[in-house]
Amino acid sequence: MKKKTLVIGASLKENRYSNIAINRLTMYKHPVVAIGLRKGEVAGVEIETEKVPFKDIDTVTLYLNPQRQEEYYNYILSLKPERVIFNPGTENPAFYSLLSENNIESEVACTLVLLGTNQY
Template identity: 45%
Template sequence: MNKQEKRTVILGASTNPMRYAYLAAEMFAERKIPFIPVGIKKGKVFGEEILDLREKPSIDNVHTITLYLGPTNQKEWYNYIISLQPKRIIFNPGTENQELMDLARSNNIETCRACNLVLLSTGQF
């Protein structure tokens, strides 16, 4: 699978350079992997407008969702996450949530407990 086919939603995107979601966006941009930042704060990250999570934006052809929302903030978005029909969801450190993992698997979505930054750095993404 080439990079263009791994279209990724960064759920919990941020314009704050100190946040891991920002670093992930930077790494996607550097590697020319298409990404769609989705969060609750407005702004742009590496040329991409952050879509408002509260509006549950429709996004087609999602390969991966990489989570940067803690488990307590995920529940209200379960249906939205599943509706994007990703091939996989990456649960970054601190976002692990067995309930969402089970829901994803029951919808034929692969789940992965991993650090997106490590996956990108080591060519495993």
């Protein structure tokens, strides 16, 4: 099943994990939307700089440190995703609790590994 994924912390820099994740997600045919600091395009995906009210988001995958995540708490909750993936370096127990209270699964994992091992 294809899972519409929002990448938060998307980068135009090809060596960044968020950029690699967008490329890999599109390669695996998952619909992708993205938010980053700068507008641009990665693998045909437009990177937005505003908190766009995307519809039908299954998964949010984070590439922001815990301090930068705080401004996205209410936004992510409003999207009502099935899960939020905390990639290495983004671990945030305070946010896990908030997600759990809102019946949203939090997963501490690497999006690239999940895709590569067919566990996405």
